[in-house]
Amino acid sequence: MTNRPTVQTEVAHLQRSGRDTSTIPAVLSTWLSTVMQGGLKPEVTVESSVDANGMSSETIILTGRWTESGGAVQRKWVARVAPTEQDVPVFSVYRMDHQFEVLRLVAELTDVPVPQVRWIEPSGEVLGSPFFLMDLVEGIVPPDVMPYTFGGNWFADATADKQRELQDATVAVLAELHAIPDAAATFGFLLDADPPGENPLRRHFGWLKNWYDFAVPDIGRSTLVERALAWLERNFPDDVAAGEPVLAWGDSRIGNVLYRDFRPVAVLDWEMATVGPRELDVAWIVFAHMVFQELAGLAGLPGLPDVLREDDVRASYQRLAGVELGDLRWFYVYSAVIWCVVFMRTGARRVHFGEITKPDDVETMFYHGSLLRRLIDEEA
Ligand SMILES: Nc1ncnc2c1ncn2[C@@H]1O[C@H](COP(=O)(O)OP(=O)(O)OP(=O)(O)O)[C@@H](O)[C@H]1O
Ligand SMILES: [Mg+2]
Numbered sequence: 001m002t003n004r005p006t007v008q009t010e011v012a013h014l015q016r017s018g019r020d021t022s023t024i025p026a027v028l029s030t031w032l033s034t035v036m037q038g039g040l041k042p043e044v045t046v047e048s049s050v051d052a053n054g055m056s057s058e059t060i061i062l063t064g065r066w067t068e069s070g071g072a073v074q075r076k077w078v079a080r081v082a083p084t085e086q087d088v089p090v091f092s093v094y095r096m097d098h099q100f101e102v103l104r105l106v107a108e109l110t111d112v113p114v115p116q117v118r119w120i121e122p123s124g125e126v127l128g129s130p131f132f133l134m135d136l137v138e139g140i141v142p143p144d145v146m147p148y149t150f151g152g153n154w155f156a157d158a159t160a161d162k163q164r165e166l167q168d169a170t171v172a173v174l175a176e177l178h179a180i181p182d183a184a185a186t187f188g189f190l191l192d193a194d195p196p197g198e199n200p201l202r203r204h205f206g207w208l209k210n211w212y213d214f215a216v217p218d219i220g221r222s223t224l225v226e227r228a229l230a231w232l233e234r235n236f237p238d239d240v241a242a243g244e245p246v247l248a249w250g251d252s253r254i255g256n257v258l259y260r261d262f263r264p265v266a267v268l269d270w271e272m273a274t275v276g277p278r279e280l281d282v283a284w285i286v287f288a289h290m291v292f293q294e295l296a297g298l299a300g301l302p303g304l305p306d307v308l309r310e311d312d313v314r315a316s317y318q319r320l321a322g323v324e325l326g327d328l329r330w331f332y333v334y335s336a337v338i339w340c341v342v343f344m345r346t347g348a349r350r351v352h353f354g355e356i357t358k359p360d361d362v363e364t365m366f367y368h369g370s371l372l373r374r375l376i377d378e379e380a
Contacts, residue, residue: 001110001156001202005098006309013304017133018328024044024046024060024127025043025044025045025128026044027126028044028062028079028126029041029043029044029128031121031174032044032064032119035119036119038068039112040066040068041066042062042064042065042066042075043065043066044062044063044064045062045063045065046059046060046061046062047061047062047076048060052315055081055317056093056249057080057081057083057271058079058080058081058083058217059075059078059079059080059081060078060079060081061077061079061136062076062078062079062133063075063076063077064077064079065140065351069167069283074341075135076135076258076311077118077133077135077136078115078134078135078136079131079133079154080099080125080131080132081127081129081130081131082094082096082129082130082131082136083129084129087303087349088218088345088348088349088352090345090346090349091211091271091343091345092210092211092214093193094271095271096111096120096122096131096132097122097130098132098189098190098270098273099132099273100120100272101134101189102187102270103115103184104117104248104265104271105136105187106177106180109186110176110177110179111176111264112173112176112177112264113264113266114268115134115135115136115137115266115268115269116134116135117132117133117134117196118132118133118134118135119133119246120132120133121133123335127136129272137265137266138190138258138265139258139260139261139265139266140154140258140259140260141255141257141258142154142155142156142254142259143155143255144233144255147295147296147306147326148254148292149289149293149296149301149303150253150295150296150297150299150303151217151301154299155254156304158262160306161308162262163262163304163306164292164312165237165262165263165289166254166259166262167307167308167312167313167316168252169263169317170264170285171259171285171313171317171320172266172315172316172320173249173254173257173264173279174249174281174282174317174321175240175317175320175321176283176320177246177247177248177249177281178236178247178248178278178281178321178323179321180246181220181276182242183245183246183247184244184245184275185293185374186201186247187247187273187275188275190273190274190275190276191203191204191275192319193207193308194206194207194274195207195210199241199242199245199274200241200274200275200277201213201237201240201241201276201277201280201376202236204239204276204280205236205272205334207233208229208334208337208341210340211341212225212229212337212340212344215341215344215345215348216228216344217235218344218345218351218352219344219345219347219348219351219358219362219364220349220358220359220361220362220365221362222340222362222363223363223370223372224340224363224366224369225337225340225341226379227376228333228336228337228340228372228376229337230262231332231333231376232258232330232333232337235330235333236330237277237279237326237330238240238276240279240326240330241276243277245276245277246275246276246277246278247273247275247276247304248273248274248275248276248277248280248281248303249270249272249273249274249281250265250270250271250273250274250277250280250281251269251271252269252281252282252284252285252286252288253285253288253289254285254289254308255288257268267344278321278323278325278330279325279326279328279330279331280331280334281317282313282314282317282325282328282331283328283332283334283335284307284330284331284335285313286308286309286310286313286328286332287331287332287336287339288306288335288370288371289304289307290332290368291339291340291367291368291371294368294370294371295307295367298367308380310328312326329375332375333372333375333376336368336371336372337372337373339368340366340368340369340372343366343367344362344365346354347359347362347365
């Protein structure tokens with residue numbers, strides 16, 4: 001990420017979120033001595049913290065140092081800490097245990113590169129919020145801030161061939177995840193908290209409606225979202241939804257992958273992982289780029305129109321997964337609504353922390369609003 005906050009600003013951020021960072025090293029050191037084998041008690045240093053775009057969980061980079069068999073050992077870890085209610089979280093529930101388990105299972109069942117997970121503290125009693133530790137992986141991410149489509153970053157400045165190499169290697173990640181057999185049995189726990197429904201997509205759609213309802217009180221209603229939800233209901237893809245579900249990564253964006261030499265070295269950010277149609281991930285990866293293209297357009301920039309085009313992604317996916325996808329429009333609308341609710345929550349957070357005043361119309365925060373209107377035929 002660009003704009004990586006300094007330790008100082010992050011310490012301020014963590015204090016804002018109610019955690020006393022000065023005690024983190026000692027607290028983690030003691031906790032590690034209870035989970036690491038051999039009675040080790042590492043010395044812990046907080047290196048920095050990544051607030052990415054301030055969207056979801058806190059990401060803290062740590063170093064652990066200890067002596068083992070007479071030798072000095074040093075390891076870098078990343079802690080993912082669930083936000084608390086005072087942080088005005090994006091989601092109503094954070095299942096760190098689910099993220100930990102998905103990462104563990106993906107490592108076990110596929111060759112998709114994911115950070116190795118180490119230990120989880122699910123009770124919230126150690127840091128005030130549940131968290132887990134995973135290994136730090138060296139790599140770079142196409143930036144969200146400023147959006148990679150704005151240019152002036154390693155991805156935008158790369159040759160078209162290199163961009164395509166990265167794109168295809170990322171679509172290959174989707175194909176490989178979707179090839180895990182019996183996803184519903186192995187990853188069914190991801191749907192545990194979703195409302196009942198006749199298939200996973202119905203249940204996820206129920207979750208989406210509840211999540212929108214959760215977002216409304218802090219920031220206001222959006223009639224656009226409500227019309228889009230009604231459109232999704234009217235056009236619900238019963239056939240696709242009845243098919244064999246796959247493990248969907250959920251937040252399948254190139255901005256959630258660490259790359260080295262244009263190849264994925266760590267697939268990150270599993271908090272939206274679910275079980276459902278493969279279209280969820282394929283549409284999301286294309287749509288996320290569309291949103292970034294909209295942002296570039298709003299800034300008067302050309303963006304990267306040749307990157308992540310639907311036809312190319314679809315063809316690569318078909319070649320790699322051996323599955324020809326149907327029309328993705330429903331899933332684009334679905335993705336667009338999810339982006340709306342994310343913007344509602346990040347907007348509510350910014351209002352809460354005094355960064356902006358509450359807008360009269362929540363829809364002014366939907367940078368992709370006209371894209372959504374076009375998708376549901378409200379705009380030419
Ligand atoms: N295991 C890891 N190794 C190295 N860096 C990591 C690791 N996990 C996370 N990061 C860094 O933290 C950033 C944010 O991680 P992630 O996308 O999982 O969090 P997030 O809070 O969901 O962020 P966002 O909301 O911006 O997507 C990544 O872009 C990456 O720079
Ligand atoms: Mg992320």
